[in-house]
Amino acid sequence: MLKNIAPIVFLMLAFTWNPDAPVASARRATAEGAVDLAVRNLELTQGVPGEPLILGKLTVARVQIDLPPATNLDAQIRLEVDGKTYERAANLVGPTVTVTLKIDALREIKPITATVSVTPTGQATDPNLSDNSKTVTYQTVRTTERVVVFFLPVDWTPEERSKYDYNNAFKQHVQEAGDFLMSTYPLPADRVIVDYTMTPHMLSSFEQTLADSQGKFNMRNALALYANLSFAGRRYRPDATMVVGVLPPGWFRAHGQPGTLGFTLSDVKGIVTGQYGANLPPIIAAHEIGHLYSLDEDYDFAIKPSRPCVAIFLPSYWAEHELELIDTSTKRLCTFMSAASSQDNYWVDQRIYEYLLGKFALNGGAASAPLVLAATMTWRVEADGSPGKTSANVRRFEPSQPVYVSVAGIALQAGSTLEVKLYRGNAFLRALAPQTTTAGNRWYPFLIAGTHSLAEDVYRVDIYLDGQLVKSNQIEVKASQ
Ligand SMILES: [Zn+2]
Numbered sequence: 001m002l003k004n005i006a007p008i009v010f011l012m013l014a015f016t017w018n019p020d021a022p023v024a025s026a027r028r029a030t031a032e033g034a035v036d037l038a039v040r041n042l043e044l045t046q047g048v049p050g051e052p053l054i055l056g057k058l059t060v061a062r063v064q065i066d067l068p069p070a071t072n073l074d075a076q077i078r079l080e081v082d083g084k085t086y087e088r089a090a091n092l093v094g095p096t097v098t099v100t101l102k103i104d105a106l107r108e109i110k111p112i113t114a115t116v117s118v119t120p121t122g123q124a125t126d127p128n129l130s131d132n133s134k135t136v137t138y139q140t141v142r143t144t145e146r147v148v149v150f151f152l153p154v155d156w157t158p159e160e161r162s163k164y165d166y167n168n169a170f171k172q173h174v175q176e177a178g179d180f181l182m183s184t185y186p187l188p189a190d191r192v193i194v195d196y197t198m199t200p201h202m203l204s205s206f207e208q209t210l211a212d213s214q215g216k217f218n219m220r221n222a223l224a225l226y227a228n229l230s231f232a233g234r235r236y237r238p239d240a241t242m243v244v245g246v247l248p249p250g251w252f253r254a255h256g257q258p259g260t261l262g263f264t265l266s267d268v269k270g271i272v273t274g275q276y277g278a279n280l281p282p283i284i285a286a287h288e289i290g291h292l293y294s295l296d297e298d299y300d301f302a303i304k305p306s307r308p309c310v311a312i313f314l315p316s317y318w319a320e321h322e323l324e325l326i327d328t329s330t331k332r333l334c335t336f337m338s339a340a341s342s343q344d345n346y347w348v349d350q351r352i353y354e355y356l357l358g359k360f361a362l363n364g365g366a367a368s369a370p371l372v373l374a375a376t377m378t379w380r381v382e383a384d385g386s387p388g389k390t391s392a393n394v395r396r397f398e399p400s401q402p403v404y405v406s407v408a409g410i411a412l413q414a415g416s417t418l419e420v421k422l423y424r425g426n427a428f429l430r431a432l433a434p435q436t437t438t439a440g441n442r443w444y445p446f447l448i449a450g451t452h453s454l455a456e457d458v459y460r461v462d463i464y465l466d467g468q469l470v471k472s473n474q475i476e477v478k479a480s481q
Contacts, residue, residue, distance in 0.1 A: 031073045032123040038066045038131040042116045044138050047183060048353045049314050052139040052371060053106055056188025060319045061101045063116050067094040074122040081114045100322065106140055111368050113137045140368045143187055145360035149178065149285045150237040151196035151244050154229060154273065155203050160248040170198065173246065173276060180282035183320045184336060184348040186357040201232045211256025226268040242289050245273035264288060283336040283346050290337055293359050294392040295352060298337035302480035308341065309334035310395060312349045355393050358408030362441040367411040374408040375463045375471040381406055385443030396476045400451050405461050405473065407444040414439040416466050420446045423460040
C-alpha cells in the first residue's frame, strides 16, 4: 500500500461493444419452416451478475436464446416482471443471441419473479415450445446510504480555460466520472448526487508549492492545499461525501511534481485532486469514495511481479450504456480499486459490490428474505464487526496479518446459525465455531487465523446460513518481497 501520496495514473476508456440482438443492415432472408428456439438463460441484473436487486436502481433483463447456427429469424420476446409486461421484437441470429429489455425500477421490498417467453413471428414455426420460456426469482434490498460528490475546478487560468475548451470539457469530465460512480455503486440513481461549480478556485503561491527547491515533497504545503480545497468545495456542498479538485493539464509538472497526475492525502479525508487530460478516467470518484468506505487498494506493488489489476472474470453488463463488459486476452477488465491504465477497461467485481451493498444496506435497510450480502476478507474489524479502515476486501494477506471474514447479514431471523469453513486450495482444513444470529441486520466477524498461522498458499472460505452455502471467498497468504 502506498502511504500518503497515492499517484493515480489516468486512463483512456475504450469499451468492448457487443451489441446484442444483432440486426444485419442488409437483412438476410429470415428462416422458414421449423426452427427450434430455446431460452437458455434469463437474468435480471443491475451491473453485477447474481446479486439481489436494489430498489430504485436501473434494472435490465437479459435473455439468452439458442437457435440453429446461421439461422436468422424474427421473434417476439415477452417478459413479465412483477405483474408488468414488456415486449420486444428482435431479429435473432444463431447459434446464440442475448436480448436485453429495460424494466421499471423496483419500488417494493418483496421477491421478484420474472418470466420470459420467445416465439417466432415470421414464416418460421417452432415445433418444440417446451423450451421457449424461463422463470427466475430474485430477492430485493433497500439501501439507506447517500453519496454526494462535488467537482471543484482548481487553478484554471483564463488562458487554460480557452486552450482546453473548459466550458465543455469540464462538464463532460464531471458527467463521465459521475456516471461511472452511479453505475458501479450498489445504490439507486437518486442516491448518488453529482454536483459541480464552473467557477475555478484559485490557489495562493504557498499552496501551489508542493516541492521545495531540492524537489522534495512539501507535506506542510500539501496539507494546507488539501484543507483549503476541502473547505472550498464544502462551501458549495456542505453535505459532500467527496470533493474532487480538478487541476488543468500540466499543473503537477509546473508545480514541482512531474509524473504525478493526481493524489490523495491520508490525513485529509474526503478530498482528492486529479489533473485534467483530454481522455479523463471515469474511475476517480468511484475509487476514492471506495477508500472512504474502507476498501483496500486492488493494486499490489509489494510483490514481484507486481499486480496492478484485479481482473473481473464474470461477464458484466453496464445497463446505463448497454455495454457488455468482458475480460479478454488483449484488454483486461479491472476493478475500479485497481491502478488505472490506458490498456485496461474498468468495472466493479462481485466482492467490492457485495461489500458496499452490506455497508449501504445494513444500517437501517431492508431485504425481502434473510440474506448474507457479503463475506468480506479483512485483517482488522471495527466494534460493529465490519471491516476496519483501508482493510476491507483484502486479496493478499501477509503471514504476519490475522485473517478475518466479516459476514454481512440482513433481515436475518433470531437463532439462525452462521458457519464458516476454511479450505487450503480445495482441501478442507477446519470449521470455525458457529455464531447464532440475532434478528435483523448485523456484521458477524469470524477470526479465521491468527498471525503466522497459515502457510503461504491460496485459501477458500465458505459461509453457511442454516446449513446452506450462501457465500464463498478466496484469499492468498504470501509475504511481500
Ligand atoms: Zn487508491
